Amino acid sequence: MARSTFPDDLMQVQREWDHVYRALAAPRPYGTTELRRRLLLLSARIFTDPHLGTNRPSTGWAELRHQARLDGRKAGRQE
Numbered sequence: 001m002a003r004s005t006f007p008d009d010l011m012q013v014q015r016e017w018d019h020v021y022r023a024l025a026a027p028r029p030y031g032t033t034e035l036r037r038r039l040l041l042l043s044a045r046i047f048t049d050p051h052l053g054t055n056r057p058s059t060g061w062a063e064l065r066h067q068a069r070l071d072g073r074k075a076g077r078q079e
């Protein structure tokens with residue numbers, strides 16, 4: 001599989017966003033205020049990243065999410 005076209009730090013932020021989102025979506029999450037604040041902060045970091053561009057940021061974010069999930073699955077198999 002080809003290497004991600006996104007920088008490693010942006011991929012890490014997206015993986016953390018996925019983790020926080022899943023924690024917030026869990027039944028009866030603990031610390032919802034902190035989780036929501038963290039999700040907002042991570043979202044801002046993703047959407048303001050210059051690598052995503054300004055023309056169609058939602059398209060870039062969709063690709064970032066896809067690549068981060070694939071990368072996370074691949075890392076999970078190697079552990």
